[in-house]
Amino acid sequence: MASLLFRLGSFSFRHKWAVIAAWLAAMIAVVSLVGVLQPKFAQDFSLPGTDSGTATEQVQEYFPQVMKEQERASTSILVAADDGLQNHTDQINKLAEDLRTLPDVIAPETVVNPVVAAAVDPAIAPSVLGDNGRVGLIQVRQNITVMDLTAENKEELVKILDENRGNGLQVEATGALMQVMDQGGAAELIGFAIAFVVMIVAFGALIAAFIPLVTAIVGVAITIMLLTLSAELLSINQSATAIVTMLGIAVSIDYALFIVSRYRAELNRGGDAADAAGRAVGTAGSAVVFAGLTVIIAVVALVVIGIPIITQMGAGAAVAIFIAVSAALTLIPALLGAFGRFAFRPKIPWIKHAEQAESGDTLGVRLGRTVVKAPIPFIVIGLLALAAAAIPATKMELGLSLSTEDEAPAQALLSKGFGEGINGPLLVVLHDDDAPIAPVANEAVKHIAGLKDVVNPETLTWIGNEGGQNGNTALITVTPKSAPSSAATHTLMDNIRAYSPTVDKEGAELHVGGQTAIMSDLSQKLDDALIPYLIVVVGLAFLIMIGVFRSLWVPLVGTVGFIFSVLATFGITVAIFQEGWLGIITNTQPIISFLPIFLIGVVFGLAMDYQVFLVTRMREEYIHGMTAKEAIVAGYRHGARVVTSAAIIMISVFAAFMLSPETTAKMMGFALASAVLFDAFVIRMLVVPAVIALLGDRAWTLPRWLDKLVINFDIEGEAVRHRGLPDPDDEKTPVPAS
Structure with missing residues (x-):
């Protein structure tokens, strides 16, 4: 495979303008199609094949008027005053008057002060007044479908609420208008900004730092447009786009970072620049392919759960990973070829070279030597720290809420005035x-x-x-x-x-x-699917890792480490979102019911990413003659900085999604950021190398009978290691990158 990737990288470098044009054409095509068709995302949540799913289907079939009514925008306005709503009559009347100015209000004469409505018709009093007259409900229905609501519609309502609250009157809202998603992309911009800064430090050059961002923008744009186009034919929930965007940005930048870093190292060895690009794709690109394949297996296997929204997230994520890998193997070499000798300019003089010299005594090298010298403390302390972080997971409560953070105050008033069950x-x-x-x-x-x-x-x-x-x-x-x-x-x-x-x-x-019944059936399906899912994901990925590392111990250690990191992630997520530790979350809530199983799949894939990128370099040096411990230090020398940079980028991209008002995106972003933090820095950078140091040569061996069966994937790129160089000894006299 390394030879094939070498040819692909060299071809893309030499035919740079054709490759770049092809990617741009693909992006323009899908964006244009979305602009013409304007497909809409679904807002519903269903569970086909369950009792609640059957109930939903029958309501759709036999009560179309009910479903039609549910498709129309309906927003609940809650008013509350400790001294009683009757003391705020004029203020509430003004609020009702303003609400009637919203576009396409159905029966505006019914949008009135709940105190007045109860006085006119005492029969409806229990449905509009609660908590002894201290909480009131105003229902606003609009002749607009939920999918056609815009951010401007939400802003108009929020302005009305802001103008009418105060003087002892609390005014909040929940429902269709408050659930309109903000498409501003603030989280994505923050993620890109942090990634750019990290890559400037990693490369010490502006253009090289910019190249991975280009591939991420192109790749994510194509992925999201394809997902949006699929909504024209399928019922795609908008929540699926958040996780696809997160993963798409993170892995696109990460994979590009590895290719560009290896290209710089190969360029310094000498020879033709196109051959250097080929060697970079043939070596680091092999790791990218297998890392991407592991993530794809993990997310595609989510289909075994049989829950549409999770299947959509998994399928969308798989497409994002595939496009990210494809861009890293083709678009990155093409961009490197387009920038030519300016790729690593202008240089930042106070930042050291990203690819350290063989004699350099870097922080990563010093860490590697320390781990190799005393591996047991790193293993014990690392695993104990993760075990401690996992303790809150014993209190995990699962739930499902399609409401946003903005709706929490109104939901609380709704429960206070009309009973907790009114929400379900x-x-x-x-x-x-x-x-x-x-x-x-x-x-x-x-x-x-x-x-x-x-x-x-x-x-x-x-x-x-x-x-x-x-x-x-x-x-x-x-x-x-x-x-x-x-x-x-x-x-x-x-x-x-x-x-x-x-x-x-x-x-x-x-x-x-109903939502409560759906939640119950969802929990049951997740319980039933967990074991088969783990078997499929871990089993297939474990087999791939055996082929990648030609070892039983390294995949086993990596898998056990994953268990520790994912349990720690569950624990810290429960502590922050459910238990309210540190006060980061104002409105605590149960953990989203499908987060654990989805997190297992995604985190396993990402964990194997870093396992591949760091440990393959160790194996590469080992099979080229170094001792097991020397190879570990060499792996740190060449991989610690780039893996650290990649992990920081991924953490930043995920954490930025905590700014989203959508609960799913917020909790997913935090959990994924925590998982990468635990797995990359504790398991992959400390525990796994420490265990390999203890195992020594045994870490890199297979039983003879298994060695004959396992295909040699040549992930280290041995077949292309010296391609384009006049003599292997030329490695000893590096040629500076121009």
Whole structure:
């Protein structure tokens, strides 16, 4: 493979303008298609194949008017005052008047002061006034689909809220308008800015630092546009774009960083610049290919879980990784060829050369010597530190909320005034193919009204599909008294589902949907999928790593280290987001239910990235005659700075997404940043080299029978190591890069 990659790198370098034009054409094409088609992302969350999924499908089929109503923008405005809302009548009247000016408001005459509405019609008082008149609800419905709302619509509402709160009156909002995602890209810009600074330090030159950013921008733009185009044919949730953007930026920059660093080292060895680019792609590019393949396996395997949003995230991430690898192997050599002798100019005089001389005594070399000299303390202290960080994971609570951070104050008022369960109603669907559903529905209502934890059971009723009493489908909306994630609410859901056999005897069927039911079914699917997923991911990646390192011990040590780093990540994420440590998160919440299994896949792939990039250099030096311990130090010499730079870039890109108002992006960004911090700096830079030092020569051996079966991937690039050089001895007299 190294020979093939050498030819690809050399070709891209020599035919630079054609390669650059091809990438730009591809980007322009997908951007243009998105501009013409203007596909929309889905806002719903479904679980096909589950009881809640069936309920959702039946509501869509038999109650299209309900679904149509749900597609329209609906926003809840909460007003609260400790001294009672009646003391703020004029202020609330002004608020209602301003809200009626929002575009396309449906029935604006219903957007009124809740105190006034309750006085006019006492029957609706419980639904608009709560907490003894201290909390009120104003519902604003608009004849605009949720997907057509814009950031300007949200800004208009936020301005109205800001103008009318104060003087003892709290005004908050939750719902469609508050869930509009900001497309400003602040997180991406911060990530790029930090990456640029880190690469200036890594390369000591401005243009070389700029090249990886170009590939990242092109690669991520193509990936996101492809994901957006897929929304034209498939139901793609917008939440999937956050993780794809995160991974796309991080790995694009990282992979480009490794190629450019190796190119500079090869250029210093002498020979033709195109051959140097070929050798860089044939050596570091081999590591990029296998690292990318490991990540792709990890994220594509998420399909075994069977949850659409996770499948979408996995598929999108796989595309992002594939494009990042492709750009590193072709676009990077082409850009290096385009800049030519100016690639490593202008130089920053106070920054040392990124590729240290063989005799240099750098910080990385000193660390390597220390690890080799006393490996046991590094192993013990590193693993104990990660184990300590993992302790809060024992308190992990899983939940699912599609609301944003901006909605948290309104959600709190909604629970305070109208009960915790109002945020998570259960949708009970009854259906009979052959007979009217009315008799079954009436009995079901009586049964559910008699269960514990039901709000206003005396008013519980059902609505029928077209045909009313003669219809074959009924919908019952059940509001629990308890919070959606509480045990009492899940018990209520289970008790309703336990009535299903009685309904079955009548020839009908019963299904329970709604966010709470979806959450319960989601947890069950995740539990069922965890073991098969781990077997697929770890098994396939472990086999690949055996081929990469031609060793059993190195993949085994890397996999065990991954377990420690991912558990530590779970622990610190629980501590910050769920337990509220350090006060970083104002509104604590359960861990997003699909984060653990998704994090396992992504972190495993990223962990193997650094395993490949650092340890392959150690193996490369070992097979070229160094002792096991000397090879470890050499690996630090050539790889510590670039791996450290890559890890800092990836951490920065992920951490920047904590600025997002979307809970999914915020928590994912923090968890991924923590995982890279733990895995790159503790496991890959300390623990793994320390264990290899203890193992010595045994670390790089395979049983004879297995050695015959494993394909020689030549990831060290032995076949191209001296390609383009007149004599291997030329390595001893480096030619400075011009």
